[in-house]
Amino acid sequence: xxxxxxxxxxxxxxxxxxxxxxxxxxxxxxxxxxxxxxxxxxxxxxxxxxxxxxxxxxxxxxxxxxxxxxxxxxxxxxxxxxxxxxxxxxxxxxxxxxxxxxxxxxx
Amino acid sequence: xxxxxxxxxxxxxxxxxxxxxxxxxxxxxxxxxxxxxxxxxxxxxxxxxxxxxxxxxxxxxxxxxxxxxxxxxxxxxxxxxxxxxxxxxxxxxxxxxxxxxxxxxxxxxxxxxxxxxxxxxxxxxxxxxxxxxxxxxxxxxxxxxxxxxxxxxxxxxxxxxxxxxxxxxxxxxxxxxxxxxxxxxxxxxxxxxxxxxxxxxxxxxxxxxxxxxxxxxxxxxxxxxxxxxxxxxxxxxxxxxxxxxxxxxxxxxxxxxxxxxxxxxxxxxxxxxxxxxxxxxxxxxxxxxxxxxxxxxxxxxxxxxxxxxxxxxxxxxxxxxxxxxxxxxxxxxxxxxxxxxxxxxxx
Numbered sequence: 001x002x003x004x005x006x007x008x009x010x011x012x013x014x015x016x017x018x019x020x021x022x023x024x025x026x027x028x029x030x031x032x033x034x035x036x037x038x039x040x041x042x043x044x045x046x047x048x049x050x051x052x053x054x055x056x057x058x059x060x061x062x063x064x065x066x067x068x069x070x071x072x073x074x075x076x077x078x079x080x081x082x083x084x085x086x087x088x089x090x091x092x093x094x095x096x097x098x099x100x101x102x103x104x105x106x107x
Numbered sequence: 108x109x110x111x112x113x114x115x116x117x118x119x120x121x122x123x124x125x126x127x128x129x130x131x132x133x134x135x136x137x138x139x140x141x142x143x144x145x146x147x148x149x150x151x152x153x154x155x156x157x158x159x160x161x162x163x164x165x166x167x168x169x170x171x172x173x174x175x176x177x178x179x180x181x182x183x184x185x186x187x188x189x190x191x192x193x194x195x196x197x198x199x200x201x202x203x204x205x206x207x208x209x210x211x212x213x214x215x216x217x218x219x220x221x222x223x224x225x226x227x228x229x230x231x232x233x234x235x236x237x238x239x240x241x242x243x244x245x246x247x248x249x250x251x252x253x254x255x256x257x258x259x260x261x262x263x264x265x266x267x268x269x270x271x272x273x274x275x276x277x278x279x280x281x282x283x284x285x286x287x288x289x290x291x292x293x294x295x296x297x298x299x300x301x302x303x304x305x306x307x308x309x310x311x312x313x314x315x316x317x318x319x320x321x322x323x324x325x326x327x328x329x330x331x332x333x334x335x336x337x338x339x340x341x342x343x344x345x346x347x348x349x350x351x352x353x354x355x356x357x358x359x360x361x362x363x364x365x366x367x368x369x370x371x372x373x374x375x376x377x378x379x380x381x382x383x384x385x386x387x388x389x390x391x392x393x394x395x396x397x398x399x400x401x402x403x404x405x406x407x408x409x410x411x412x413x414x415x416x417x418x419x420x421x422x423x424x425x426x427x428x429x430x431x432x433x434x435x436x437x438x439x440x441x442x443x444x445x446x447x448x449x450x451x452x453x454x
Contacts, residue, residue, distance in 0.1 A: 003124075031247075035247055045246075045247060045249055045250055046141075046246035046247060046249050047119065047140045047141035047142075047143055047144050047246075047249055048118055048119050048121075048140060048141075048246060049121075050121075052121075052140055052141075052143060053143040
């Protein structure tokens with residue numbers, strides 16, 4: 001996750017409170033989804049950015065996991081195409097595994 | 108308690124990316140960036156007393172001066188152990204880590220360890236002098252790299268004996284050691300041969316060095332009649348980088364038509380190459396890809412003609428495997444187009 005986005009997430013969590021935030025990912029493959037999810041929960045695994053050593057433990061989901069929460073027409077328009085070409089199961093299970101390990105909010 | 112000084116670049120120091128690569132060395136008490144992970148991995152036997160941060164460009168452009176400055180900072184903290192990086196596949200960072208580790212080891216007589224990806228240019232430069240822990244090629248390998256570096260570093264600091272590269276996780280240094288084996292050499296050799304014939308796995312006791320020598324082609328018979336092509340790893344592209352060639356770790360190359368182009372100008376061409384100051388390449392891309400000079404040579408009859416297309420990619424962090432793949436593809440096109448000689452330029 002690039003350094004500016006780490007800073008944005010950190011600032012937003014300080015402004016609104018970690019409990020009032022969820023991060024929704026749109027990354028296209030499992031490894032990068034996992035790394036991004038790890039950054040906003042356990043901390044920056046590369047130790048280069050503002051979230052190095054900062055474990056926010058935020059709720060984090062990939063948009064594919066939230067399919068049922070989104071208006072079907074909007075989802076189809078925005079994500080339908082990518083859902084067909086990407087490895088949805090691998091992405092979802094990677095993000096879930098990070099969430100289970102590091103998310104502070106078990107709801 | 109083992110006192111440790113840690114060296115990192117401006118990026119891991121949180122100062123900034125390429126735009127801050129010219130910052131001079133500075134020292135901070137305690138841990139910074141990856142030092143957090145290193146502290147956890149070193150455990151209670153060691154303490155990181157200071158972190159030295161230096162811009163990669165500054166270090167590489169002023170190697171002697173920067174080494175002396177950093178060495179002074181390290182010495183002040185009187186450490187028992189020095190750790191640099193890890194630098195992964197960042198070339199200038201790798202060279203900086205290697206140079207400073209070598210200086211600390213030789214001038215201050217303090218054990219020094221760093222970590223790099225096997226293709227980092229710093230590996231070939233310093234593997235004979237240093238223990239360099241093998242890492243992944245990107246910072247996402249930090250979690251695996253740090254414990255390996257910490258483990259080896261503690262062993263060196265405690266003056267424990269260091270095993271073979273494969274056991275300890277460092278890159279082979281080309282050092283041979285005598286060991287006793289229960290079976291004699293001829294028997295071991297035959298066992299290996301039998302395993303090989305059966306298609307089973309076996310491990311050689313003497314890997315052949317890989318020099319990657321490229322046999323030179325026969326000379327061009329008549330350069331005055333030859334069709335000459337330009338190929339570059341310096342990332343020169345038409346302005347706007349239409350094929351979005353990556354600024355580092357390129358996954359593709361571009362092929363561009365220069366029919367009727369006599370000069371690459373700041374308005375028409377630029378470099379896509381990251382990792383160095385592109386100002387002069389952007390002002391006049393002929394500095395990297397000399398179309399202007401080859402046009403002159405074409406006119407003067409020094410060469411037969413300049414090929415209509417040039418091929419380009421960025422060499423910055425691009426893997427050897429990708430580079431070979433690109434060249435294998437476009438070399439066939441060059442041959443098919445009747446090109447007899449290639450001028451290959453880099454940054």
